[in-house]
Amino acid sequence: MVFDYFDKYTFLCEMYDENADEIVDLVLNFFPFDNSVQIINSRKGKNLLKRVQLSPLKLEMLQIGNIVNIYSKLLYVKDCAPVTRRTLFSNVQSTFALIKPVPSSSHGKIITFIMKKGFRIVRMKNGKISKDFAMELYKSIAGNNMLPIIIDYVTNGEVIGLELVAPDAVKKWRQCLGATDPLEAAPGTLRQLYGDNKVQNVAHGCNTQEEALQMLELFFGYDKGIPRIPFRATFKDCTCCVIKPHAVIEGNVGSILEQISTSDKFYISAIAMFSVKLANTEEFYEIYKGVLPEYEDMCIHMAEGKCISLEVKCKDPSMNCVCEFRKLCGPRDPDLCRQLYPDSIRAQYGKNIIHNAVHCTDLPEDGELEVEYFFKLMANN
Template sequence: MAADSERYIFEAEWYDKVSFTLKKFYLYFFPSDNSVELFDLKTRKTFLRRSKCNGVESKDFYVGAMVTIFSRNIKITNFADQATKKKLSSKRVKTYVILKPNIINKLGEILKTISDYDFHISNLRMGQINLEDANEIFESTSDKLITLIECIIAGPVILLVLLSEDTTVRLQKLTTTFEENSISNGIYISDNKDEINFFSSEENIKQKIKSSAKLQNCTCCIIKPHAVQAKLFGPIIIDIQKANFIISAVEQFYINSVNSEEFLEVYKGVLPDYAAMVSELQSGVCFAMEITHSDAQLDIVSEFRKFCGPMDPEMARQLRPNTLRAKYGKTRIQNAVHCSDLSDDGLLEVEYFFQILNKN
């Protein structure tokens, strides 16, 4: 097959909030020029003729991904043919990594290292695994079972699902870096077939890795999609942890248009940027975090909001140059992070992500 005609075909869906319908497509991706085509499965007609789409690359196309195609957030639900499945399954391999409780305070450094080696994070979830579930998950890892399980159940862990090409070489380099930084004992990379099959199920992950959100004395922080796409999540989390804030829960989310509007509804009619804020939040994957502090008397919402800085990054760079938005923001909309504004909003926003959306 000529390079120009090589294509991947996926089953995909998009919620049309104008007609309030879930539209299903065949999504064609042509890696030679990053062009896409959409075929409507209901009408049996071409919805979008082959067009070059800026901002998408071959690595963005995998089952479970959300890709933004001309302002439409399209979710890839499955492979549409065996040729695509065979080719991508051989080229892109998933790696399952567990960060043990003793290493959570270095989360930012670990995520930065992972992205530096060009691993794509296709899932991230922090939570607690109880003894019964740990025994079930790791029952075939007999040679290191007891020590591993004792570590896993000692506190919250983070599961990372990484996607990459040339996985073996990248993993060797990544492991070497972790060893050089003396943190390899806090990281478990699964190579067990049964464990890999278990973690391949999103339902298993949600059931067995129960949210670690404390839901008290907390505030909400969201690393926005543009910052995730720019691989700024590592440096942002490094800064948060260095400032002695505690990330007590973190999870990767895709926010659809309905949930994006609902979450940001408090700004409707208040900020002229509301529509643009909604579009940004639903434009790709984001990282939602529950932020706490060891000082229970601290006004966590107020202090963390100060740490994020003014909404406008230009103003932040002039007035508070060391804040997150000053360092990582681009515009008022793409300002790197969302944070809770009012004291009552902190808990409500954390609950929205870690209770309401987690049930969906």
């Protein structure tokens, strides 16, 4: 697509002003021609930032509900102008996707497939579903003699639920899945690539937007403050891994999950996507305050967008999970990793000390505490 110098996308944002202790309404204009940005204080009608090129800011980061970092100021994108909505978000919708009880070694490949197809993952967690949930999920085939077998299969194993966003997402996801029978599915569809049979056919998709919204609420919603589908974290003999926002945006989630789950040492016992406020990241990283010069930038980056938290365990319970997992991640500096540990996660997906793909627990005694921070404290925020 060719852009003109004056082409722009307009977003309505909020920013917390610490000095005034108030929320400020801002207008952010993004110019795709040269990747430049302008910020206007809408109340005062003045430029907070004159048009300036900002290479780290990408158009795909300017999604409604995201947080963007503009010169260390965090802006929450709450809406956009009508013209921008028609141009960028025409017919954009959410759908619910359920990854069925497949081997965990396949999860990374499936997530990579989904992201390469142009879907944005905005919610994600693993769990176990009840028969009532499964009956609601498959109500469109009520009376089918295969239904009891399908219900038994999806309720007896662990699943992953996802909210996927894309133009015409409901229809697009069903097309990506392919036919119910993997033998009849079109080449390159998810079920053709990874499905075994009509029951064990990798994933499920909803038929309508109404059905998708209902299943999203049932899977990710809360009842009196308690998640309807409980988080799977055990908070025992574990370490914490957080896939950072830049790795999520760059589409590396699947590859990182695959590297962990195909390791002969580790398995992922809990997974969930979170949006973390700056105050929470400062609290989570407090141990590094005054120790690491990058502390403030680390906090800002973790709050910039969605991150994915994992509870990771060792297959051999006698191993020190925190210490062993740090070896898989590599040192904090990706450049050092690429020299000394080229197969480590940070060597492959990290860019610099701040954008180094993942956070992992440093101290053996902190593994369970860091998992609790996300799967207890953040899960109830």
